[in-house]
Amino acid sequence: MCGEGAGSDFACPACRGAAVRNPEARIRYRRHRPPLWAQPIYPHAGYGTPIAMSEYSILIGGKAGEGINTAGLSIAGLFSRLGYYTYMYFDYPSLIRGGHNFAIIRASEKTVRAHRTPVDILLAFDQKSIDNHRERVHDGTTIIYDASGAVKADGYGLPLDRIIKEEKAPPITKNSAMLGALARVAGIEPAVYEDVLRATVPAKHLEANLRVARRGYDAAGDVFTVEPLEHPALPVLTGNEATGLGLVYGGLEAYVAYPMTPASNLLHFLARRAEDLAIKVVHPENEISVILMALGLAYAGEKAAVGTSGGGFCLMTEGLSLAGMSEIPVTIVMGQRPGPSTGVPTYTAQSDLHFVLNAGQGEFPRLVVAPGDLEEAYSWSAAALMLSWKYQVPSIILTDKTLAEGAFSFDAGAVTAPPDREPVLWDGSGEYRRYARNGSGVSPLAFPGREGAVVKASSYAHDETGFTTETAEGVRGLQEKMLAKGESLRRELMTYPAVKTYGPHDAGTTIICWGSQKGACIEAAERFEAQVVQPLVLAPFPVRAWKEAMIGAGRVVCVENNATGELARLLRQQNFDPGRPVLKYDGRPFAVDELEARLGEVIA
Numbered sequence: 001m002c003g004e005g006a007g008s009d010f011a012c013p014a015c016r017g018a019a020v021r022n023p024e025a026r027i028r029y030r031r032h033r034p035p036l037w038a039q040p041i042y043p044h045a046g047y048g049t050p051i052a053m054s055e056y057s058i059l060i061g062g063k064a065g066e067g068i069n070t071a072g073l074s075i076a077g078l079f080s081r082l083g084y085y086t087y088m089y090f091d092y093p094s095l096i097r098g099g100h101n102f103a104i105i106r107a108s109e110k111t112v113r114a115h116r117t118p119v120d121i122l123l124a125f126d127q128k129s130i131d132n133h134r135e136r137v138h139d140g141t142t143i144i145y146d147a148s149g150a151v152k153a154d155g156y157g158l159p160l161d162r163i164i165k166e167e168k169a170p171p172i173t174k175n176s177a178m179l180g181a182l183a184r185v186a187g188i189e190p191a192v193y194e195d196v197l198r199a200t201v202p203a204k205h206l207e208a209n210l211r212v213a214r215r216g217y218d219a220a221g222d223v224f225t226v227e228p229l230e231h232p233a234l235p236v237l238t239g240n241e242a243t244g245l246g247l248v249y250g251g252l253e254a255y256v257a258y259p260m261t262p263a264s265n266l267l268h269f270l271a272r273r274a275e276d277l278a279i280k281v282v283h284p285e286n287e288i289s290v291i292l293m294a295l296g297l298a299y300a301g302e303k304a305a306v307g308t309s310g311g312g313f314c315l316m317t318e319g320l321s322l323a324g325m326s327e328i329p330v331t332i333v334m335g336q337r338p339g340p341s342t343g344v345p346t347y348t349a350q351s352d353l354h355f356v357l358n359a360g361q362g363e364f365p366r367l368v369v370a371p372g373d374l375e376e377a378y379s380w381s382a383a384a385l386m387l388s389w390k391y392q393v394p395s396i397i398l399t400d401k402t403l404a405e406g407a408f409s410f411d412a413g414a415v416t417a418p419p420d421r422e423p424v425l426w427d428g429s430g431e432y433r434r435y436a437r438n439g440s441g442v443s444p445l446a447f448p449g450r451e452g453a454v455v456k457a458s459s460y461a462h463d464e465t466g467f468t469t470e471t472a473e474g475v476r477g478l479q480e481k482m483l484a485k486g487e488s489l490r491r492e493l494m495t496y497p498a499v500k501t502y503g504p505h506d507a508g509t510t511i512i513c514w515g516s517q518k519g520a521c522i523e524a525a526e527r528f529e530a531q532v533v534q535p536l537v538l539a540p541f542p543v544r545a546w547k548e549a550m551i552g553a554g555r556v557v558c559v560e561n562n563a564t565g566e567l568a569r570l571l572r573q574q575n576f577d578p579g580r581p582v583l584k585y586d587g588r589p590f591a592v593d594e595l596e597a598r599l600g601e602v603i604a
Helices: 011-023 025-030 068-080 162-168 169-184 189-202 203-219 238-251 265-272 286-299 308-327 353-358 374-391 401-405 472-493 515-527 545-547 567-571 594-602
Strands: 053-063 085-091 096-108 120-124 141-145 156-158 237-238 254-257 281-282 304-311 330-336 367-369 394-400 406-407 499-502 509-512 531-535 535-540 557-560 581-582
Touching: 025 594, 053 068, 068 085, 068 169, 068 406, 096 254, 120 237, 156 203, 156 238, 162 169, 162 203, 169 238, 169 594, 189 203, 189 557, 237 238, 237 367, 238 265, 238 394, 238 401, 254 265, 254 531, 265 281, 265 330, 265 401, 265 472, 265 515, 286 304, 286 308, 286 330, 308 330, 308 353, 308 394, 330 374, 330 401, 353 394, 353 535, 367 374, 374 394, 374 472, 394 401, 394 515, 401 515, 406 472, 499 515, 499 545, 509 515, 509 567, 515 557, 515 594, 531 545, 557 567, 557 594, 581 594
Parallel strands: 053 120, 120 141, 141 156, 254 281, 254 304, 304 330, 330 394, 367 394, 509 531, 509 557, 557 581
Antiparallel strands: 053 096, 085 096, 085 406, 237 406, 367 535, 499 531
16 A cells, blocks of 8 residues: 555545456555545534533424425534534425425534424424424424414514515525524524535525525524534534445445435435545346345455345345355345335334344344444444455344434544454465355455456355355355354454443443434433443344343333334343333334333333
């Protein structure tokens, strides 16, 4: 490695050219650019002086097609620039137009990863945004609404139709008027929201948005003041974006996907940034093509990942088995949503755990990880891809709609970058045997075009060279090779933080959770002075780490976003007691106050 370009986005031309020409050089080549989380998507700056703990919740609602998600991200950016940690939950039906979309943005002096039910400000584009959220409104709630229509509310009415007509601005700029009015109500200077708009609005539309935002600011009034903090403003990313950046950090060279909520935005994000990230992004015609194309790329020496949800993963399972038998590495990002079948496609669930653990015919090792926040999504996506290649097994990153499409402040300082892990490559000596057997179960890799190597890939039971076999000895030896590989992976994972704990270890009460429910559980546990235990690796299950984490657990509660307690079932299979279940299965994640109430019912 030449070492040139260590502080830039790309490798030196010589190294990059060599990597493009030679698959094995790509495998050996490690990124010159710094970790991608060090290159924030949004500009940031710190403001102001420290104050006592402050927290704010804002809800913005309207019809599909009115840019509610974009507006919510702008609000998150507004508070981020004032030094607050932010989280945004986005709720929307499976409609292109109409229906009711809303986003809840929570800003706090401390890290937040879940929303609360009450809101301090409600921004309403229509009457549904008032009627559907009456339980969130309290005496201190300020309502800002579109006075152009038939919205009936007490608060600040903005004549949005008149504003955009007079400013000759497109209808979508109504969001900027709401942003300006929010800034006025919260005592935020215009320079801050203008900074947000400059960072997010295309240049050709910027001036119109700035004018409309100022009109919204002037139409509202002062209610309270959001004091700026000295904390540095953090970039606001979605779980999909953090996952994508983590994959690239892990060495991703090609991403293949067919759009399927909630993984669609990962495809869109990587496609927009493919040139900057020096990766290929391909959108084939269906999910079967996706998995087979990824396996073909990996066979040729390119690190590939795919993205899907439950229905797409159903179609990929034969390809998953092919990856297991042929020992071709592939990483699958599996975003969960409610099922069966189409289910509720734009909502959330943690109901595919056992599907992922058992998908595919036959017995073969796989790595399954379930990150619970942006930092874990970044580091474990990188680790999953690298370990998939080191052990030539499929790896699955299990997310859900809450994490994938939720937006969070991303703290680079909280990221523990995974260790670099490279595949074992053939050294060129002797006859090349693609499935050579050894104690680790991992055979050295070579790729088509390598001098002296005939590289076979077989879906059939095969011998060391790749020829099919049906002998008892050959079939037994192949299965034992797979088991040995799985055991090698399990031993290596003992050096990773496969199980995490939060809170006092001697609390006498332990809350178990996994994936996106981590944030709500950690926050709710503070009220009960309880410990939280979270498994990040679900296969191969980290038995020793879990046993150590649960010493002195006391009363145990298992919180999940499904109807049958899927993590609890896995724990029982591993001979652990999952305690009492606290389940939610309506397609929505737990709000912190909702979870606190449910935990109060089971924790005496």
